[in-house]
Amino acid sequence: MNPPRPDHHRPHAQHPRDAPSMPTTEHTTAHPPVGTLIALPVLEGEIVRERGVAGLGARVVALVRAVVTSPQAVQLRAVATYRARRAPRDLIRLVWFFLRGHARWAVKGWCWATHGDLRADSRAARLVGDSEARRVAQEMIRSDGHARWAKLGHAARLGLAGGLLIAFLAGVLTLIDAQVPRAEMWPWLATLYTVLGVLAALGAWLLKAAPMGWVIAAVWEGQDRTPGAGWLIRPSREDADSWVDERMISQALAHLGITPLDRFFKNGGELTYTVPARVDGDGTYAQIRLPLGVEADMVAARRKRLAANLGRAALETWPTEGDEAGILDLWIADKGRLGKGAGPWPLLHEGSVDVFTGVPIGTTQRGQVIHGLFFERNWLVGGRPGQGKTSLVRILVLGAGLDPTAEIWVFVIAQNTDFDPLAPRLSRYAVGMGPEVAAAAVQSLADLLTEMGRRGKLLATLPGSPPATSRRLADKPALGLHPLMCVISECHELFGHPSYGAQAAKLAISVIKQGRKFGITLILDTQSPTAASIPTDVTRHVSCGVAFSVADHEANDGLLGSGKYRAGIRATELRMNTDRGTCVAVGVSDAPFELLNTFHVPYADGVDMVTPVVSRAMAAINDLRRTAQPTTNHDDQDHDGPAEVDYLTDIDQVLRGERRVRTQVVLSRLAELDPATYEGWGFHDLTTTLARHGIKPVKSRGVKSIRATDITHALTHRAPHNTTNSDHKKGI
Structure with missing residues (x-):
C-alpha cells in the first residue's frame, strides 16, 4: 500500500471528522518546509463574551453585598457575635435557671400539698382580726384535704385497673403476634399491629426527647423574670428605660408609705390587676384593684414619690381614680415622649370642618388626635399667661370658621391683637378694656338668650318637633338654626367688672345651661381661674374644661371642676414655659381626663399662618353663597x-x-x-x-x-x- 500523500498536496482540506483514520508513523512529526501552508483543525463551539461574564459576576457581587449589608444581616451578625462572646456566662445562667426551676417546682408542690394559699388567707384574717374569714379558711383547708385524698384514692384505683387491662391486652397481642404470621391475620388486626409499631417507634423517640424537654421546661420555669430580660436581644435596648410591668408597679406602690398598703404587702398580699400593664400610645396603662383600706386618691396624693419609684418625672406619672374609689387607673408615659409636641395642625393648609363633628385641637398622651366639639358643648380654658390658652381658643375659632355655616362672635376684654387676623370671618368683634367692650359682651350674651328663645319656638313648629338643631337643619339658611359661637377672652375681667359683672355672670350661666341643644356654644378663657373671678356655676356646668399650667389646687379645680385635684387630675404638675402648649383637659373624650399637646398655628411678629386659613374660610363662605338658593333673611321674618x-x-x-x-x-x-x-x-x-x-x-x-x-x-x-x-x- 502506498503511503498517503501529505495534506498540503490536497486541493481542499478535509474536516477532521471526515478524514480516514491513519496509522501513526514517525515521519508525521517531521517539521514541514518553510513557507508550507498547514491546514489546522476546525473546532465547533459558542463564543462566550467576556463582558457578559463580567456583568453577571458584578450582579452576583452586588446581590451578595446587598444581602450582607442589609439591616437584618447586620442585626443577625451583631446578635451572633454578642451571644458567642457571652457564651460562657450564658451557659452558667442556663445551669442556674435549671436549678432554680426545680426549686420553684418544689416550692409550688409544697404550697399545693400543704394548702399554702389557704393558710396565707387564714393568717391574713387573723392579723386583721376577722374571725369569720379565718374560720372559713380553716374549714376550706380541712375539706380540701379530704377531697384531695379521695381524689388520690380514686385515681390510684383507676390507674391500677387501667394498668392491669393494658398488661392483659399487651400479653394477648404479643402471644398472637408470636403464633400467627401477619399475612394470615385479619386485615384489621394487621393494621392494628402496624399502628402499634408506629406508636412504639414514636414512643422510643419521645423517651429520648423527654430529658431535653424536661431541661427546657426547668430552664423556662427558672428564667429571669426581670422586665425586658431576653436571650436574643442586647441588654441595651432603646426602650429599656420605658419598660414597665406589673412587678415594677407593685414594687413602686409597696414603697409609697401608705400604712394599709404597707401592711398588705408585709403579709404577702398580691395586687389584683383588672387591666394588666399594656402599651397605650406613648406609655403604659394599668388598672389595679387596691386592697381594703386603700383609696385611689391616697395613691394620687403621693404622686411624686410614685413617679420617683417608677423612675419617671411627676408629669409622666398619672394615677387617677377609676370607676370606684378602690380602683386605681395608672398611666405612665415613656421617658421623654411628652415634650415632642403635637406637630402641625391638620387643617393648616387644606381641609374643611363640620362643627357638628369637631375640630382637631391636639394629641393625647396616647398619641391620638382629639377633636374639640361645639355642639352641646361649652368651653372654659385657662392657665398662667403665655402657656397656650389663647392659642387653643384661636384653634377653636379657626376651625369653626372653616365651616361656612357657622357664625362667630369674639369679645376680648383686654388690649391685644390675638384675634385681629380673624376679624374678616367674625360677625361681631370687639377688643379693649373700656366699658363699651364689656357692655357689648353683655349685650351679646343677652342676644344669645333671645336667639335661644326664637330657635326653641321654631323647632317646635318644624315637622316632628325635633328636640335640637342638627346638621340637616343648619344647612337651611332660611331657618336660622346654624351653629353660633360666642368667645369671651379674659372673661375674669368681664365677670369682675363693677358695672356689668353680675349681669354677665347671670347671662353666661343661663347660656351654658340652656343653649346646648340650640347650636349655641360659649367659649371662655381666663388667666385667673379662681372662685372670686369665675362664677362657681360656670365651672360646675361647663362641658369642657382645659387647664394649662396653674399655680395651685384652687385654680386647678376652678377650671377642671371640683374635686379634680384630689382625684389626681392636676395641672399644677405642668411646668411653666417648659410645658407650654401642654394642658390637662376634661370632657373632651370619654376618659376621665386627657393630657393634651395642643396644636399651634403661628401668629407672631413676622410669622402669620392664621391669615391664610381665614382666607380659605372666606372663600368657603363665598362658594356657599354662590351655590345656595336666595332666601329671605330670618331676622326680617316673623319668628313666631x-x-x-x-x-x-x-x-x-x-x-x-x-x-x-x-x-x-x-x-x-x-x-x-x-x-x-x-x-x-x-x-x-x-x-x-x-x-x-x-x-x-x-x-x-x-x-x-x-x-x-x-x-x-x-x-x-x-x-x-x-x-x-x-x-x-x-x-x-
Whole structure:
C-alpha cells in the first residue's frame, strides 16, 4: 500500500471528522518546509463574551453585598457575635435557671400539698382580726384535704385497673403476634399491629426527647423574670428605660408609705390587676384593684414619690381614680415622649370642618388626635399667661370658621391683637378694656338668650318637633338654626367688672345651661381661674374644661371642676414655659381626663399662618353663597310663625291632580321635589304637618292615602296669618 500523500498536496482540506483514520508513523512529526501552508483543525463551539461574564459576576457581587449589608444581616451578625462572646456566662445562667426551676417546682408542690394559699388567707384574717374569714379558711383547708385524698384514692384505683387491662391486652397481642404470621391475620388486626409499631417507634423517640424537654421546661420555669430580660436581644435596648410591668408597679406602690398598703404587702398580699400593664400610645396603662383600706386618691396624693419609684418625672406619672374609689387607673408615659409636641395642625393648609363633628385641637398622651366639639358643648380654658390658652381658643375659632355655616362672635376684654387676623370671618368683634367692650359682651350674651328663645319656638313648629338643631337643619339658611359661637377672652375681667359683672355672670350661666341643644356654644378663657373671678356655676356646668399650667389646687379645680385635684387630675404638675402648649383637659373624650399637646398655628411678629386659613374660610363662605338658593333673611321674618317652607302647597303639587294618593307615594314625590327639605321625612312628619290644617290621612283598600279635596279645602280656607314666607315669595 502506498503511503498517503501529505495534506498540503490536497486541493481542499478535509474536516477532521471526515478524514480516514491513519496509522501513526514517525515521519508525521517531521517539521514541514518553510513557507508550507498547514491546514489546522476546525473546532465547533459558542463564543462566550467576556463582558457578559463580567456583568453577571458584578450582579452576583452586588446581590451578595446587598444581602450582607442589609439591616437584618447586620442585626443577625451583631446578635451572633454578642451571644458567642457571652457564651460562657450564658451557659452558667442556663445551669442556674435549671436549678432554680426545680426549686420553684418544689416550692409550688409544697404550697399545693400543704394548702399554702389557704393558710396565707387564714393568717391574713387573723392579723386583721376577722374571725369569720379565718374560720372559713380553716374549714376550706380541712375539706380540701379530704377531697384531695379521695381524689388520690380514686385515681390510684383507676390507674391500677387501667394498668392491669393494658398488661392483659399487651400479653394477648404479643402471644398472637408470636403464633400467627401477619399475612394470615385479619386485615384489621394487621393494621392494628402496624399502628402499634408506629406508636412504639414514636414512643422510643419521645423517651429520648423527654430529658431535653424536661431541661427546657426547668430552664423556662427558672428564667429571669426581670422586665425586658431576653436571650436574643442586647441588654441595651432603646426602650429599656420605658419598660414597665406589673412587678415594677407593685414594687413602686409597696414603697409609697401608705400604712394599709404597707401592711398588705408585709403579709404577702398580691395586687389584683383588672387591666394588666399594656402599651397605650406613648406609655403604659394599668388598672389595679387596691386592697381594703386603700383609696385611689391616697395613691394620687403621693404622686411624686410614685413617679420617683417608677423612675419617671411627676408629669409622666398619672394615677387617677377609676370607676370606684378602690380602683386605681395608672398611666405612665415613656421617658421623654411628652415634650415632642403635637406637630402641625391638620387643617393648616387644606381641609374643611363640620362643627357638628369637631375640630382637631391636639394629641393625647396616647398619641391620638382629639377633636374639640361645639355642639352641646361649652368651653372654659385657662392657665398662667403665655402657656397656650389663647392659642387653643384661636384653634377653636379657626376651625369653626372653616365651616361656612357657622357664625362667630369674639369679645376680648383686654388690649391685644390675638384675634385681629380673624376679624374678616367674625360677625361681631370687639377688643379693649373700656366699658363699651364689656357692655357689648353683655349685650351679646343677652342676644344669645333671645336667639335661644326664637330657635326653641321654631323647632317646635318644624315637622316632628325635633328636640335640637342638627346638621340637616343648619344647612337651611332660611331657618336660622346654624351653629353660633360666642368667645369671651379674659372673661375674669368681664365677670369682675363693677358695672356689668353680675349681669354677665347671670347671662353666661343661663347660656351654658340652656343653649346646648340650640347650636349655641360659649367659649371662655381666663388667666385667673379662681372662685372670686369665675362664677362657681360656670365651672360646675361647663362641658369642657382645659387647664394649662396653674399655680395651685384652687385654680386647678376652678377650671377642671371640683374635686379634680384630689382625684389626681392636676395641672399644677405642668411646668411653666417648659410645658407650654401642654394642658390637662376634661370632657373632651370619654376618659376621665386627657393630657393634651395642643396644636399651634403661628401668629407672631413676622410669622402669620392664621391669615391664610381665614382666607380659605372666606372663600368657603363665598362658594356657599354662590351655590345656595336666595332666601329671605330670618331676622326680617316673623319668628313666631311656622317654618318658611309652604308644606301644604308642596303636598298639593305632588298630588298631580290625582283624586287620592298613598302616603308613601306622597313622601317619595316630596323628596323628589325638594330633597333638602323632605329627604328625611317619614310618616309621622307628614301626618303632623297635615294635622295642623285639620287633615287626616284616610284608609282606603288597606293603605293610608291623602285626598286631593282635603288639601284643596285647606288651601282655600286657611287664615292669612298662616301664610308662610314661602307663600309671600310665590305671591299668594
